[in-house]
Amino acid sequence: MRRLFLAFFSFLLLTGCNQEQATNRPLTFWCSNNAGEIAFAKTFTEQWQRNRPDKPLRYQPIPEGQSSEEIILASVVGKTTPDVYANMWQGSVEMYAKAGVLIPLDTLKGFKEFITLRCDSAVIREITSSDGHIYQVPWKVNPIMLMCNTRAVDALRNAQPPYSYARYLDAGRQFKQDKNGDGYVDQWLGYTEVKAIWYERLFNFYPLYLAASNGAPLIANNRAAFNNQYAVEVFRFLQNLYKENYFARERLSATRNPFLAQTIATQFTGPWTVEYVDKFKDPNFEYNTYAMPVPDNHKGPTYTYGDPKNIVIFNTCRDPQAAWEFVKTLIDKPGDLKLMELTNQFPRRRNVDTDPYFAGFLTKNPRLRPFAQQTRYIKGVDNCDVIVEVFDIISQEYEACVIFNKKTPEAAIADAAKAVDVLLMAE
Structure with missing residues (x-):
């Protein structure tokens, strides 16, 4: 920008x-x-x-x-x-x-x-x-909250919302299916945009980070403040969702709405979705909205973006x-x-x-x-005139770690924080 x-x-x-x-x-x-x-x-x-x-x-x-x-x-x-x-x-x-x-x-x-x-x-x-x-x-x-197909998730054993990371991953294990029997998963727990574009992280990584950290900043005192357990846990949580095929890597956004088609059972979304879902859902389709998933030991309210x-x-x-x-x-x-x-x-x-x-x-x-x-x-986001570049750096590491499993969460977050510090020092 x-x-x-x-x-x-x-x-x-x-x-x-x-x-x-x-x-x-x-x-x-x-x-x-x-x-x-x-x-x-x-x-x-x-x-x-x-x-x-x-x-x-x-x-x-x-x-x-x-x-x-x-x-x-x-x-x-x-x-x-x-x-x-x-x-x-x-x-x-x-x-x-x-x-x-x-x-x-x-x-x-x-x-x-x-x-x-x-x-x-x-x-x-x-x-x-x-x-x-x-x-x-x-x-x-x-x-940004977690919208769930309640008929689908209520049918799962001991894996109903609201979700900790462990319960959500367990829901993913139970829900994923190869419905065609061709060796490929075609029903997933969820989907979130996989493109390495900075603003997509506002709707997956960032709300999960805020939820895990009780609303902690990404930038503080003109330095990266996100090289911490919360960001690492979020990357690991999302990495596991993709690694285990609980989330789809393919671009479902180009198909019929996967939530209404019941190809996925949950989605991270905002209130703008309600009118759309109510307008186009099948008569027997039931859903509800919950706070974002949090670490298993989380205490206190759940923040989000x-x-x-x-x-x-x-x-x-x-x-x-x-x-x-x-x-x-x-x-x-x-x-x-x-x-x-x-x-x-x-x-x-x-x-x-x-x-x-x-x-x-x-x-x-x-x-x-x-x-x-x-x-x-x-x-919201931190008052930083290069916040777009900050999210761009995080997004590159997100792609390497979460989507392609080429880095550990610890290494990806550490590398992102180093790059952000260099960016802020150049200001």
């Missing part, structure tokens, strides 16, 4: 591409381009226009491109950023903060008071940048205070409830699962209740 930023910047310097901002334009609000969030943006933009005609504002789904991250990067370098962007991956914020292109929100009137009421101190620490300022509004989360997307205000904004006043309408309780109703995603605020204000939604959507309860124990 950082290399891409520098490449874009150099290119635009050479071509002299630098648009002047119109002085009389309305505030612009970019949202995600999925249907639920477009409806959300439309609702709150219209509400703002009715209540604040003195501060015109328009919304726009983020322009199409290979990824939203690349679109935002290009807009930053070209100085064509929106005033407000709601869908910023938390891991990108530190890079943009260090580049000086974001408004420090804690300098705006009312921000600190509002955010302290919405979020607990742990979340506030997590979103605070290395320079002590806050550049992002905690907005929405999608906790929350997949947070946050809201930022860019420094091209002519009226940051008005932009913040608009953002507040998105993240007060009515805004958060509307987000849940339109998208099945959860606000990053305290006590979502017990607040009476949201009780009606959870009563109507009991399949989402486990995710709401999990929001108490979630983490």
